Amino acid sequence: DGGITQSPKYLFRKEGQNVTLSCEQNLNHDAMYWYRQDPGQGLRLIYYSQIVNDFQKGDIAEGYSVSREKKESFPLTVTSAQKNPTAFYLCASSATSGRAGEQYFGPGTRLTVT
Amino acid sequence: GQSLEQPSEVTAVEGAIVQINCTYQTSGFYGLSWYQQHDGGAPTFLSYNALDGLEETGRFSSFLSRSDSYGYLLLQELQMKDSASYFCAVRPLNRDDKIIFGKGTRLHILP
Numbered sequence: 001d002g003g004i005t006q007s008p009k010y011l012f013r014k015e016g017q018n019v020t021l022s023c024e025q026n027l028n029h030d031a032m033y034w035y036r037q038d039p040g041q042g043l044r045l046i047y048y049s050q051i052v053n054d055f056q057k058g059d060i061a062e063g064y065s066v067s068r069e070k071k072e073s074f075p076l077t078v079t080s081a082q083k084n085p086t087a088f089y090l091c092a093s094s095a096t097s098g099r100a101g102e103q104y105f106g107p108g109t110r111l112t113v114t
Numbered sequence: 115g116q117s118l119e120q121p122s123e124v125t126a127v128e129g130a131i132v133q134i135n136c137t138y139q140t141s142g143f144y145g146l147s148w149y150q151q152h153d154g155g156a157p158t159f160l161s162y163n164a165l166d167g168l169e170e171t172g173r174f175s176s177f178l179s180r181s182d183s184y185g186y187l188l189l190q191e192l193q194m195k196d197s198a199s200y201f202c203a204v205r206p207l208n209r210d211d212k213i214i215f216g217k218g219t220r221l222h223i224l225p
Contacts, residue, residue, distance in 0.1 A: 033213075041217060042201060042216060042217035043157070043215040090156055102159050105156035105157050
């Protein structure tokens, strides 16, 4: 079955540690995205990538970093510079040639930093 | 700037019909999409309107009027499982592949 996987589902870290969230897709999509969602809030774009070895900052990129070495993978690192890292992180992908606006989401990673 | 406005919460009764509105301010976009998100889950794609008018998919319909900068999601024959948050979204022209999401509408369904 095609889809997007994120791991782990829950992640706990101490303040000051960097942490990397995994995102893998087998949909053969060119574009991948990372969003952050806080309780009762919408989706805020952190980073996105339209093609391998290229990515752009979203609206809240500070304190985060990404890489896109393979089409299937788009890991997100939450660094110690991120002031409020506790949140629900969602990875998504879309076919750039497909219907504009249709994104497929992974199940999400809930990160708690104490 | 570019933004989408939705009501934060809507309440309806099981079996009834509910409309969730989305107004937007953007210079141009490809189309209006709707997503559903249950508590603790990921958003899932519901519908897409590239052109003005009504698109129907089972119990759900979505409408777009570009001249009024307005769209809505219509849910009929409401079921308890429809309790979720609903987000409208657009991909603006000249924004690469970035999509802008509204803040979402929490739909409460009463038995």
